[in-house]
Amino acid sequence: MxxxxxxxxxxxxxxxxxxxxxxxxxxxxxxxxxxxxxxxxxxxxxxxxxxxxxxxxxxxFNYGKSVEATMEFIETEAVNHFRPGAKILSLGNIGCMMSCDFCQNWRTSQVRHLDPAEVRRYSPQDIIDTCKMLGIKVISWTYNDPVVWHEFVVETSRMAQREGIATLYKSAFYIETEAVDELIDCIDIFSISLKSIEDRFYRKFTGGAHLQPILDMIRRVHASGRHLEISQLLVTDRNDAEEETRRTNAWILENLGDRVPLHYVAFHPAYLYMATTRTPPEVVLRARQLALEAGIKYCYAGNMFREGVADTRCPACGATTVSRFGLNARPVGLRADGCCSQCGTQSDVKDPLGGVEPDASHDLPPGATRSGEFLWHREANSVHIEVGADPASVCPIRVERLGTGDVAARTYFVGGILRRIIVSRQTDDETGIRVTIPDKATFTFYPVLDRAHFPVSEDIDSELSGYRKDREAMAAHQPSE
Ligand code: SF4
CATH class of the missing domain: 2.10.70 (Complement Module; domain 1)
Incomplete structure (x- = not known):
C-alpha cells in the first residue's frame, strides 16, 4: 500500500x-x-x-492511534482464569499483520476499509490516567491485533507495570521472537487466538501467514510462566471438523499440558466470508466435549449465551466455583481465601476474587433522569453504550436488568478517554436493560455481534444486509490463496 x-x-x-x-x-x-x-x-x-x-x-504510522476505547469484562477476551469478572479498558488500534477473509473486526484491521473518522489519538499517560480515574485495573490490547502497535503497547505496558495495572494481550500472535521477549517482560496475561492447527488454513484464509511461528511463540510464552489462555474461533466449514478439533486438543496437551484454559468460540459471518452461517451451537459444544474427553481440564464454549457451558469447576471435587453466562462471571463457590468452598482445594484461577467489586450504589446518581431501554435481539446479546459527556469529569451510567427480579442494578462510570462500555445479557430470562444517566449527558446504544468491537449498529438487520453489499463491492480485495 x-x-x-x-x-x-x-x-x-x-x-x-x-x-x-x-x-x-x-x-x-x-x-x-x-x-x-x-x-x-x-x-x-x-x-x-x-x-x-x-x-x-x-x-x-499508528503510534497512539486507537479506535474507541471500551470498558469491558475480562471474559470478553477469552480469559477465564485471571480475576473473573474484572473490568478492563479495551484498546484496539488499526491494521493487522494478517488479512483473514472472515475477520470479525475487519473495519479497523484492514486499513483500506478504515474510516479515518474512527481514529482516536491517545498518549500512554492518557490511558494510565483513565484507568486510575475509573479504578480499572487491567488494560487489554485487543480487537484488530496489538502486534502492529508494538512500540505503543510496550511503552504503555511498562508504564502500567510501574502503576500496578495489569496488562492483557489478545492476539493471533504472528510475531517474531525478539518482540515476544519484550512482551513477556511487561504483559501479565496472554490470550492467544490459534486460528487453526493446519498450516493450509493459515495459507489459504489469513492472507498467507504460516502456522509454525505461532506455535513456537505460544510455547515460548508458556515456558515463561506468564498467564496463558488459548482460544479458537470455529469458522463454519473451515476448521470446525471433529478431526481438526482432536488435533488441536492433542497439540495443546502435548505442548502446554492439561491446565492451560482452552476456549472454542462461535463465529458469525463477517467481511468476505458472508455466504455461510454462524457456527451451530452443537459444533461448539461438541468441540468442548472432545477437549474435556481428551484430558484438557478447562475448556469453555465462547460466544454462547446459555447456562453451564463456561463455568469453572473445582479440579478436585467438580463443584462450580465460577459461574458464567455469556460475558458475565460470578464467583459462586469460593471461600474468602480463593479455595473451593466445598472441598477446600486451591483454585487454578489466579486472583479468583480480585475482579469482584463492592456493588456500586443501586440508587440513581444525583440528577440522573435521562434513560432508555435496549431489548436483547436474537442476534445481539451485548450492547455498547456510548456516552457523550465532559471527558474531564466522571459520568455515571446506571444499568438495570429487565425481565428478571434477581439481578441487581449496577452503576458504571466513564471519563478520560473512555466513553463506551459493554453490557451483555446476564441470564436466560432477561429481556433487556434500562440505562439512566445524568441529564447533561447523552447516550447511544450500539448492538454488538458476539464479542467483536465491530460490527456495531443501531439496527443489526440493516447492518447485516449492508455487509452483504460491501462484500460484493470488496470482492476485488479477496486475499490470494
Ligand atoms: S513484517 Fe508484519 S508488522 Fe512488519 S510491515 Fe510486514 S506485516 Fe507489518
Whole structure:
C-alpha cells in the first residue's frame, strides 16, 4: 500500500523498532516485527498498512492511534482464569499483520476499509490516567491485533507495570521472537487466538501467514510462566471438523499440558466470508466435549449465551466455583481465601476474587433522569453504550436488568478517554436493560455481534444486509490463496 499523506492518520509517524536496511544497497527496508518480514520500498507500507518506508527508514504510522476505547469484562477476551469478572479498558488500534477473509473486526484491521473518522489519538499517560480515574485495573490490547502497535503497547505496558495495572494481550500472535521477549517482560496475561492447527488454513484464509511461528511463540510464552489462555474461533466449514478439533486438543496437551484454559468460540459471518452461517451451537459444544474427553481440564464454549457451558469447576471435587453466562462471571463457590468452598482445594484461577467489586450504589446518581431501554435481539446479546459527556469529569451510567427480579442494578462510570462500555445479557430470562444517566449527558446504544468491537449498529438487520453489499463491492480485495 502507498503511504498517502492526504489520509489524516498517516500524517504523523514515529520511528519503528525491529527492522533493518536491505543488504542489496537499495532503499528497501525489511520489517522484522512479524514473520512476514516484509521488504518495503520507499513510499510504501508493509502488509499491515501501518508500518512504512520513508527515505530508507521504517516508521510506524499508528503510534497512539486507537479506535474507541471500551470498558469491558475480562471474559470478553477469552480469559477465564485471571480475576473473573474484572473490568478492563479495551484498546484496539488499526491494521493487522494478517488479512483473514472472515475477520470479525475487519473495519479497523484492514486499513483500506478504515474510516479515518474512527481514529482516536491517545498518549500512554492518557490511558494510565483513565484507568486510575475509573479504578480499572487491567488494560487489554485487543480487537484488530496489538502486534502492529508494538512500540505503543510496550511503552504503555511498562508504564502500567510501574502503576500496578495489569496488562492483557489478545492476539493471533504472528510475531517474531525478539518482540515476544519484550512482551513477556511487561504483559501479565496472554490470550492467544490459534486460528487453526493446519498450516493450509493459515495459507489459504489469513492472507498467507504460516502456522509454525505461532506455535513456537505460544510455547515460548508458556515456558515463561506468564498467564496463558488459548482460544479458537470455529469458522463454519473451515476448521470446525471433529478431526481438526482432536488435533488441536492433542497439540495443546502435548505442548502446554492439561491446565492451560482452552476456549472454542462461535463465529458469525463477517467481511468476505458472508455466504455461510454462524457456527451451530452443537459444533461448539461438541468441540468442548472432545477437549474435556481428551484430558484438557478447562475448556469453555465462547460466544454462547446459555447456562453451564463456561463455568469453572473445582479440579478436585467438580463443584462450580465460577459461574458464567455469556460475558458475565460470578464467583459462586469460593471461600474468602480463593479455595473451593466445598472441598477446600486451591483454585487454578489466579486472583479468583480480585475482579469482584463492592456493588456500586443501586440508587440513581444525583440528577440522573435521562434513560432508555435496549431489548436483547436474537442476534445481539451485548450492547455498547456510548456516552457523550465532559471527558474531564466522571459520568455515571446506571444499568438495570429487565425481565428478571434477581439481578441487581449496577452503576458504571466513564471519563478520560473512555466513553463506551459493554453490557451483555446476564441470564436466560432477561429481556433487556434500562440505562439512566445524568441529564447533561447523552447516550447511544450500539448492538454488538458476539464479542467483536465491530460490527456495531443501531439496527443489526440493516447492518447485516449492508455487509452483504460491501462484500460484493470488496470482492476485488479477496486475499490470494
Ligand atoms: S508488522 Fe508484519 S506485516 Fe507489518 S510491515 Fe512488519 S513484517 Fe510486514
Amino acid at each position: 502507498k503511504i498517502d499523506p492526504t489520509v489524516s492518520w498517516m500524517q504523523e509517524r514515529r520511528p519503528a523498532s525491529h527492522w533493518e536496511k536491505s543488504r542489496d544497497g537499495s532503499a528497501q527496508v525489511i520489517c522484522n516485527l512479524s514473520p512476514r518480514h516484509c521488504r518495503i520500498d520507499d513510499g510504501q507500507t508493509g502488509h499491515c498498512g501501518v508500518r512504512g518506508n520513508v527515505g530508507g527508514e521504517l516508521f510506524t
